[in-house]
Amino acid sequence: MTFNPDIIQGSELTNKKICTLFGCSLFGGMNRSLKTNTLVLVTNRIKCLYQDRIDEDIIHYTGMGQKGNQDLNDAQNKTLNESITNGVGVHLFEVIEQGKYIYVGKVQLAGKAYEENQLDTEGNDRLVWMFPLQLSDSSRFVPVELDKVKNLDADRARTASKLSPEELLRKAKQARKIPGSRQATVKQYQRNEYVAEEAKRRANGICQLCLLPAPFTNKNKKPYLEVHHIVWLARVGNDSLENTVALCPNCHRKMHVLDDDTDKKALTSLYG
Numbered sequence: 001m002t003f004n005p006d007i008i009q010g011s012e013l014t015n016k017k018i019c020t021l022f023g024c025s026l027f028g029g030m031n032r033s034l035k036t037n038t039l040v041l042v043t044n045r046i047k048c049l050y051q052d053r054i055d056e057d058i059i060h061y062t063g064m065g066q067k068g069n070q071d072l073n074d075a076q077n078k079t080l081n082e083s084i085t086n087g088v089g090v091h092l093f094e095v096i097e098q099g100k101y102i103y104v105g106k107v108q109l110a111g112k113a114y115e116e117n118q119l120d121t122e123g124n125d126r127l128v129w130m131f132p133l134q135l136s137d138s139s140r141f142v143p144v145e146l147d148k149v150k151n152l153d154a155d156r157a158r159t160a161s162k163l164s165p166e167e168l169l170r171k172a173k174q175a176r177k178i179p180g181s182r183q184a185t186v187k188q189y190q191r192n193e194y195v196a197e198e199a200k201r202r203a204n205g206i207c208q209l210c211l212l213p214a215p216f217t218n219k220n221k222k223p224y225l226e227v228h229h230i231v232w233l234a235r236v237g238n239d240s241l242e243n244t245v246a247l248c249p250n251c252h253r254k255m256h257v258l259d260d261d262t263d264k265k266a267l268t269s270l271y272g
């Protein structure tokens with residue numbers, strides 16, 4: 001009997017819940033459960049040591065071994081490599097937010113394991129084993145929310161900003177030149193076009209934060225300003241004239257990057 005954990009793909013579980021369901025402990029990436037005859041894989045996208053990659057519906061999963069060359073016949077590398085014949089069910093979780101494990105699904109090898117260069121914990125170049133994995137029923141991965149992917153990118157950028165110049169350069173040079181890709185979902189707000197147009201006309205070509213003229217005119221020779229909601233729609237702000245201003249691209253970006261209270265007060269005082 002093949003173990004079926006009965007989890008909906010894309011749902012979030014805690015470490016503890018996974019341990020209970022699969023009868024394993026969850027340390028690091030590859031976790032074997034003899035009780036359910038499964039191998040529970042975790043791709044932790046926050047931790048940057050292993051350079052797992054998602055390329056549409058294949059995840060290239062880095063084997064185990066933090067230092068030196070990895071061994072294909074070592075522990076769970078062997079289990080995963082032989083998973084087509086050894087009867088072990090392989091299940092994959094992805095971490096893109098601390099402590100939250102998204103169930104990707106039951107997976108299988110999509111091709112042969114292959115070697116590539118990655119840096120180890122001590123920053124030395126070494127060979128790792130990569131396992132191309134796809135969902136067992138060859139279906140598509142459940143898309144994650146774009147906002148979560150963006151937060152993850154910001155986390156990874158922060159980690160990169162802390163590297164020494166030498167380490168950063170080494171990692172940058174080692175980067176694969178072809179970017180991976182994945183499907184993500186985005187929540188699209190239906191903005192009222194009359195509110196937006198009135199907000200722009202009202203500003204009359206002047207940014208309402210820095211009070212400077214729009215930096216350029218658009219193709220229709222109109223001053224280029226962007227409509228911004230003082231209380232973001234994502235924070236349940238209203239799509240109303242009172243909550244809407246027109247900003248130059250710089251100030252607009254500033255509002256979203258800094259989210260500064262003084263700026264917000266200045267804008268609120270215009271029509272509040």
Ligand SMILES: [Zn+2]
Binds near residue numbers: 207247250
């Ligand atoms: Zn401005």
Ligand SMILES: [Zn+2]
Binds near residue numbers: 227228229252256
């Ligand atoms: Zn905005």
